[in-house]
Amino acid sequence: MFNSVLIANRGEIACRVIRTLRRLGIRSIAVYSDADRNALHVEMADDAIYLGGAAASESYLDVDKVIAAAKQSGADAIHPGYGFLSENAGFCQRCDEAGIVFIGPPVGAIEAMGSKSMSKRIMAEAGVPLLPGYHGDDQDEALLRNTAADIGYPVLLKASAGGGGKGMRIIWSESEFSDALAGAKREATKAFGDDKMLVEKYLTGPRHVEVQVFCDSHGNGVHLFERDCSLQRRHQKVIEEAPAPKMTDTLRQTMGDAAVQAAKAINYCGAGTVEFLLADSGEFYFMEMNTRLQVEHPVTEMITGQDLVEWQLQVASGGELPKNQEQLAINGHAFEARIYAEDTDNQFLPQTGRVDHFQLPELSDHVRIDSGVRAGDDISVYYDPMIAKLVVWGPDRRSALRRLGKALSEYHIGGVTTNRRFLQQLAASEDFAAEQFDTGFIDSHLETLHSEAAAQRDTDRQRDMALAALVLLSEQHSHSLDANTASPWASQFGWRLNAPAQQTLRMHFGEDAINLVAEFNRDESLSCVYIDGITVNISGHCADNTVFAEVDGRRYQFAYCREAGSEQDGYCLFTDRADVKFSAVDVDFLHAEDSAGELTAPMNGTIVSLLVEPGTAVKKGTPLLVMEAMKMEHSIAAPEDGAVAEFFFAAGQLVEGGAELLRFEEQS
Incomplete structure (x- = not known):
């Protein structure tokens, strides 16, 4: 066995390998980039060596730097994890030439x-x-197109050097072929440096085993x-299980x-x-x-x-x-759920941000978390947005699935939008429980899952507003006490002559700005909340980032956290069916208006290509530009019939999330 091993990767797989090395008494050496200086895998390792810039090409993908780090540390072997250099034959060859064992094939x-x-x-x-398909070297577009026609649509275009859903497109008709081929080639070149494609018959309704x-x-x-x-979604696995x-x-x-x-x-x-x-x-x-x-x-x-x-x-x-x-x-039976920083309500777009709160479910031999993220860490634009893998075991499939749902409900992540609630919905799906699923399950159930989630949020909306008000009032009260416990002017208790004390709260609740009125008992405890003319009876208190409340005769106990990145002192309440984001807001904030005609970047990324000429008339839904972020391409489309008046970025330029990308003029 080896004396020391360098892990040429980051995140949860690096932490996973380090734990095994530690158990076996083998010295571990981590490598890190500018973005990972304070990462968990760096702290866990016995030694750590700096590679370079945050971009993977300047650090984790730089073969010379990784080999030099292994020699500098005296490592006997390199474990590549998965991704980055794990399937790079050239890197494996370099390890052999340097006399370092490559832990792989x-x-x-x-x-x-x-x-x-x-x-x-x-x-x-x-x-x-x-x-049936074509796997040859000739990449002439006409040949690939004719092959697809011979096989019969739908077909699957797939990067020959690919993996992880990169450089892959499902094509349902011949009219889609050219655009899909161009997009797949672009994505494959960026991910693998090779745009060679193969064409295969696309099976509808298979399982991926x-x-x-x-x-x-x-x-x-x-x-x-x-x-x-x-x-799966976008050919990326979401929940896996064994056995099948x-x-x-x-x-x-x-x-x-x-x-x-x-x-x-x-x-x-x-x-x-x-x-x-x-x-x-x-x-x-x-x-x-x-x-x-x-x-x-x-x-x-x-x-x-x-x-x-x-x-x-x-x-x-x-x-x-x-x-x-x-x-x-x-x-027995096991499930794994991949927890990503992504917005499942917005086409699963990857998200960036600071993880302000990270509360794990109760761990045991039957509940396991593999993660390289902890509270205070940043999810950056440079790497895959996976936060953790939640793995559970049960003596049979039904009990394992039940344990998965419970563990997901107890896993609280604040500060960045994640897919945790969506995973809960999948785990609770009757069709999934009944083993009625295939690779198209998420796509075919997506509208239903979203509508069910929206209906649940609507059902609980007034209750959750009242709970949010209780949290805000509790936080305000604790801050006023901290400021000056002896001063009566520090109190925010809404005293009124010959009437119950009341206080108006202006709140940003989800996407909405609302006003509500809180009414208090004589002891200054909350009595009820008036929301749009409806009275919600509520009492309770907050302690240790948990709200304990009785709402209209029913008791609740939910965790919440402060989201430090919010400009409006934001909070996230983890209820039984939703992650509720809210904040106290200024009056001026309630009147903020969106600027018409602006299209903004959904996140940090790079402009790949501009697809239309300024001034050219386009129809609603026409792709206008392509940007790449977190290893995936995203198209920005025309919101209405009209024309692009001006692009504000050129191909190859970096853009920040929220930046205005272009000026669009609607057809008069």
């Missing part, structure tokens, strides 16, 4: 599976079933069963054998994942092989009781696999 295996077109040819020769494989240098190979990763539902023993063995066969066909060594599309008929088709540890590996660890990072270390140091196939068994 050999160069030849990475090259074989790194090209999706090459991997398809190898799998066909190995007898692994494939989808992948098999965890492991091989060593002694000719041994096993699979650690399968994971179902069908719940509706799997017969025969199908499991057939898929597992095919996965091991695929790995042995390229002389594989280490951890890998063979991904399949599974049709209702039970037929399955090879998609790709990821030559690294996957983000969702914890669900496999939960049901097998194995530490896959430890397996990686043992195999990379020349040892044999810790177990053979007969010694591996499935125990």
